[in-house]
Amino acid sequence: FSSFRVVLMPGDGIGPEVANSVVDIFDAAQVPISWVHADLINKSAKPGEDPFNRDTLCQIREHKIGLKGPTGTPIGGGHVSLNVHLRRELDLYANVRPCKTVPGVRTVYENVDLVTIRENTEGEYSGKEHEVIPGVIENLKIVSERACLRIARYAFDYCEKYGRSKVHAFHKASVMKMGDGLFLKKVREIAKLHPKVPYFEKNMDTGCGILVSNPSNFDVMVMPNLYGDIVSDVCAGLIGGLGLTPSANIGEEHAIFEAVHGSAPDIAGKNLANPTALLFSSIMMLKHLNLLEHAEKIEKAIHSVLVEGTVRTGDLGGRSKTTEYTKAIIDKI
């Protein structure tokens, strides 16, 4: 491959601005990627119709890799959110969210370095709900052996591949004895196949308590869907919020790298957005594509701009525009 094709889905709100930042920086760094621009939303869909653009799905199926900006989440609407939709349709079973202290960004903890590996296809996200009698809703949490095994395998392989120190499974098997019990059983099976990787278990509640009092107790954490949704936000909170954290959705064949912060409609179009989360996600993507030199070059440039601290967007206490921050990074490349 001399050049990769990546489907770029800018998303809503500040999405186009942060996506432009990535495109400009990749240009400057001469990354051998060509973008396939795609819209997530089918703008001609009528109310009640599926707002999701099926063509985009085809493009991702074809090119295998996507980079996705933020999308607003409709609450209580009839449709699942676009993120959840994509993950499910493409069977992107592993949601990987590293949270590492960002040089130059001060928070109450130093040297945080955590990775949440979240099962991304089932659990409470099954979407199966019904009213059993008037006023009573039943919501199905689905836990399958197959999904537990593959996320466990992913976590241990990740730990070995990236030279991390240990794996924790988060669960609530004392309450959900069969569901979370199955999860735990399958993770243990895989742990046995990796005797060199230290393996531990924590109740979800206890684990979250320790995360905020002593984050260095953890390294790689693997868990069911909803818990991962929560834990990854806790970890992000420890290092300065979702504006600084990357995420990857990995399947057997496809992968989507995604900024999971909100689409911030209030500042959209004003050149005020912080593109760092999408940039960090795009660096995960470069590593996934084995474009390690480009990944490092861009990462270093971002870090040095943040450490210098003179060019920062408003969310980090600065006054710089998105394009000024982008240019400062390009100047370091």
Added chain:
Amino acid sequence: FSSFRVVLMPGDGIGPEVANSVVDIFDAAQVPISWVHADLINKSAKPGEDPFNRDTLCQIREHKIGLKGPTGTPIGGGHVSLNVHLRRELDLYANVRPCKTVPGVRTVYENVDLVTIRENTEGEYSGKEHEVIPGVIENLKIVSERACLRIARYAFDYCEKYGRSKVHAFHKASVMKMGDGLFLKKVREIAKLHPKVPYFEKNMDTGCGILVSNPSNFDVMVMPNLYGDIVSDVCAGLIGGLGLTPSANIGEEHAIFEAVHGSAPDIAGKNLANPTALLFSSIMMLKHLNLLEHAEKIEKAIHSVLVEGTVRTGDLGGRSKTTEYTKAIIDKI
């Protein structure tokens, strides 16, 4: 009432030691309470039989109020944990967990003052699970209008009664549209009846992220069962852990005040346990019984021992025995 009768359930491990501390301090403070000693575990139960002591339940039904020490949680066993069992049997629908920075105990966060109000009877704790096809577990999360309404009422009443500033509902209604959607709808109905109480909503994940980066954004937080389990541990983590946080399980007729930390079998019987969580729980109980002067007197005594800092148990970096710490508190009364 000149004297209240309270069912005292010391629990396992360090339970008896921390319960003794409360008894001694209440004696010294001349609290008008007489204890009804009860065992949670039916020691003559054979393997496979219900280990729960039914007599204890009768005693709580009779005397209305219980104080409970820690109990170990069997993982993967056939029985629900004792805590969950008690809450369900007595329909203790509101689990109230205040987390306030403890004077003299330093953490990276200052001036934390949060209250988690957790629905305590349903949700993921329904215990309804089955294997639908081999290798696939379905776990039912139950959300009922009735339970949502009463926990919402409890939260807003609590906010007004204790002069707190606002209520946040935590939810994941963008994913569990019907279940968490129902919860949100019912909380909104109650919020409308309390127009003077500022009311906000947060996604569970986002809320947890903000809790660790900016806890002063919140005050009273109301939420479904599992989320409350997690959020209350996050809040506890912010102020130094479960060893310092009280909890109350409140029903229409009965209430149980409970230390929710572990039973620490490793240090049991060694006079090393920190009784503070059970003490703080017993202070919540005194307030509930309107014994406000006694509550204040004991609370002040504990605070001044912790602020002086010379008498502390090992978990807080000290070298004092449980009984030394207890005596130091008594000396301040």
